[in-house]
Amino acid sequence: PPAPPASTELEPPSPYEAKAPEHGFYQITFTLMPDGYTHSRAFAPSLTVGEVATALDAELHIPAQSLSFSFGGKQLAHSSRLDEAGLAFGVANALSMSIQVGGNKPAPSDYVMPDVITVEVQFGSDRPPKVLHVPVERDLPLRGKPFLGGFRHKQTGIEFHHAGTQSISVPNKLEEGAPIPANRYHRDTQTAVVITRSQQAVREQGSQMTKLGVEIDQNADRHLLPMPYFSADEYDLLRLEKAIDLQRYTRGFFARNRAIELIALAARRAVAAVAAEENRRSEAEARHRREVERRMNPRTYGDFETLFNELEAWRLSETAKINDPSTGLAENERTAALAQLLQREQKLLQTIDRLRGHASNANRDKRTRSTLARMAAPKQWQLSDGEIVEVHTPYTTRAKELQELYNGLRLPLLSIDERLDVLLHVKWTVKEFDCNLTRDVVELIDREADMLNRGRSEASLEGLRKRLANLFLQFVHTPEFNPEASRFQQVPQELTTLGASGMGGSAMGASVMSN
Secondary structure, three states, X not given: OOOOOOOOOOOOOOHHHHHOOOOOOEEEEEEEEOOOEEEEEEEOOOOEHHHHHHHHHHHHOOOHHHEEEEEOOXXXXXXXXXXXXXXXXXXXXXXXXXXXXXOOOOOOXXXXXXXXXXXXXXXXXXXXXXXXXXXXXXXXXXOOOOOOOEEEOOOOOOEEEOOOOOOOOOOOOOOOOOOOOOOOOOHHHHOOOOOOOOOOOOOXXXXXXXXXXXXXOOOOOOOOOXXXXXXXXXXXXXXXXXXXXXXXXXXXXXXXXXXXHHHHHHHHHHHHHHHXXXXXXXXXXXXXXXXXXXXXXXXXXXXXXXXXXXXXHHHHHHHHHHHOHHHOOOHHHHHHHHHHHHHHHHHXXXXXXXXXXXXXXXXXXXXXXXXXXXXXOXXXXXXXXXXXXXXXXXXXXXXXXXXXXXXXXXXXXOOHHXXXXXXXXXXXXXXXXXXXXXXXXXXXXXXXXXXXXXXXXXXXXXXXXXXXXXXXXXXXXXXXXXXXXXXXXXXXXXXXXXXXXXXXXXXXXXHHHHO
């Protein structure tokens, strides 16, 4: 049982003290034997020793039936009164108090362990319980418990015996058909594995005390003082405080990490919002520029359709304004305004037609350059390992040469020598074939070279150069002169325009095939 405190202060009278007579209380100091702890308390003379034990049970938490009291070497029964024990008023009466351990043991039970124990196992409210039957194997001792000695308490007279246990030994002879019991007392289960090792310290040490004839130098000594006693309750309190600190630091760590994540998320959202706004603004600006470019330099059918629709909407709006009676225009003024509106509409239509011509020429030139680039592009072959390689064939090489010659014919701002060099290369290329188309190209080349030698201006040669470029482009698109062009013809066609006189009969066909 827990030890009572060394001393306690007097408390207010308990319900037991209400029976005290008017002349006073007994001041009693209880001494717990053999530990020597004391406890002081005042009790009424009319109380019994059992009632005193009950009061001490409520204060010290010691069972009342385990307490025994003696005064002056005389044992006090629980039924005796305090005024019959010879206590005196006004002085501290010393009573010896002892705790009887096992004094009131319960009577031995007749319970016998059954051979099978039935256990009901619960698996939760949603599942029915399961009943398990566990067999019990009992090893009953073959002889009585040996007496190993003991001791007797000098004050209470209770005897305590030494206890011992041992596995049941295997009988020397077994009956026929009896199973061999398990060996439960062999050396492996009753012997601890111990290894003895010796070790020599690297540095030997020794101690010497001061004695008669021996003086020890104490200058280098250190005095060690014991620290204050650290009880188990203080240790539990310290552990609780440290656990709270650890939880606080952990929660702070998680909170800081979460705050950093939220701050980073807010920053990313802000950056994303700024980027989205910037993209929206840039897309709006790009869309506005495209709309302005579509109206300033239209290229497609949709661009011109938009221009015509806007022109029609403008014309209807202006006509409605002129015909509105609220304007107060006279008939002649209204007629003049309509005529002026018609002139403006006519100029705008002329402007749109001029833009359409420019767009048609630009689109035609773009398509031509794209077709020539695709003719001159190398073939892409896929190998067995999946890799793509580019291969130039004789047809793509021929198409590449014709593309370069056509681009040279279309180059502006060339000097006379450079232009003559381009014309000479084109002439050598087309003279390999003899037909009306090639003869026309050679005639135009000779005419431009003669005019360049005479010093004619660039403007006077513009029509001639355009005709020469168109004829050479027709030469490039002819499969007989450029075999790669056959892949870009939508409908296969024969050279029906070239007659027998132009092609030179079968001899010209043989020349084309040899090339």
